[in-house]
Amino acid sequence: MQPRSFIAVDWGTTALRAYLCNQAGQALATIKINAGIQSRQGAFEETLREAIAGLSTDGAAPVLMAGMIGSRQGWREAAYVETPCDVARLALHLTDVPNGLGRTIAIVPGLADLSGPAPDVMRGEETQLLGLLQRQNRRFATVCMPGTHCKWVHMSATEILGFQTFMTGEMFQLLCDHSILSRLMAPTAGGAAGPAFDRGLDMAGTSGALLHQLFSARTLCLFDRLPAADIRSYLSGMLIGHEVRAAAASIRGPVALVGERRLTAFYERALARLGIAQERIDEDIVVEGLAIIARAAGFV
């Protein structure tokens, strides 16, 4: 007899989210623990036991996990599957995790795009994307997933066709925390998707290279043409502007924006300013993604 419920786990670098789901993929109970793979090295089984206990479930439900828990630094490495990729292909390549919890535990593979001059990879986003394919009434050919390493993805009606990663978020943080520009910044001013962000976006549209344009955050300040409180937003606009302009050439149709509102707000503004249609999607589609993989793999 098939179990009637399973436990979906989204386990990333900084946090673990577990969901007790029925066959239809509806979450009956949820728990979040600030126990990312970095802080729980060597204690993954204990951490998962803790999460499951928090869901107050019986002892039988299998566990399906996605995210960095399947990386080389995770519990067990789940080898990458190549694009193009659909649900069936991911479900065929689950990695079993031997464990002392008395239940089936498996990890969804990451995805690799080997079509470019260097490989590109994702882990966790592939599961969100399958959830998006499942949920949406109309299809998106292009998906943008903002984050430390933002993903731009091309989709068909059934498959993840290919993708590119941009280190935009990480570069922004490096410049804010450690660069010569950080010394000019007003300490309390966070970036905002406002007029200074737009100035950065527009600067990205001029002919200069990014490595040159970055220096303008300093010189505009020096010539009193950019307030210190605006530097963060200006830099954010410049970086996202370069990213979106590079991605724009291959955008087809409206862009699905997947992620926290705090981040997607910047991309919404950038896309709007470039005249590109868009729609925001909640990032919790990862649960729906895990549910369809669980069904395809015969877990429920």
Added chain:
Amino acid sequence: MQPRSFIAVDWGTTALRAYLCNQAGQALATIKINAGIQSRQGAFEETLREAIAGLSTDGAAPVLMAGMIGSRQGWREAAYVETPCDVARLALHLTDVPNGLGRTIAIVPGLADLSGPAPDVMRGEETQLLGLLQRQNRRFATVCMPGTHCKWVHMSATEILGFQTFMTGEMFQLLCDHSILSRLMAPTAGGAAGPAFDRGLDMAGTSGALLHQLFSARTLCLFDRLPAADIRSYLSGMLIGHEVRAAAASIRGPVALVGERRLTAFYERALARLGIAQERIDEDIVVEGLAIIARAAGFV
């Protein structure tokens, strides 16, 4: 009676170099003190007194200084002069520094290029460039000055016409010291202008944006296609590749490379690989630059 000697001072962020020069600009004595403007805030006069004492000179020679000592964080701000600019124009805009050392002390202004969408600035390099104009037998229309913030300069036979700054060196350091890539790097491996550097250069020539290509340093490692010991060199090649390709469109004739050999070696290799002729010039042309400004200003 004109003094027959003067003291040339190149005072930057991390060090001070002072030269006792004759009217012809030949250095009769030299001293270097690791006393950049950052570490000697509020003690500039004392530091200069120490440097002059080290040169064993008499009490009369005037002092002409260039570099960050004229910045807002320096001894006294020396306002920027706009491009295009020749020796006479710089000599007309020296900033006097009132002092208790009983001698004339002046600072060479920095240079601002206001022709682009944002201002660009240099401080110290303008004096090297005038030294280069003075020294060279044949003229260079394009000068590249590698550093934390690399300058690409356009010159006529008598003037600095305009320039662009690239934050390449700083970006490289940020990525090596603080990014996710730094965790992959072999701790002892410094960058080298070798085959891994060339791979980065060639990657910069593919169609991807820099923010995307940076991620390849991670994925190539992940797929065992780039050894950890090569990441630094690969990144260096990619960043310099983006810079040189952006600058290449406006290069006219062979490029004069001004700077420390440790740095110029990378640019020499990048330019050679792109088929751009070049010649290396010692950075000590700053003394010759200070000498011609000192003569033009009537200091000697």
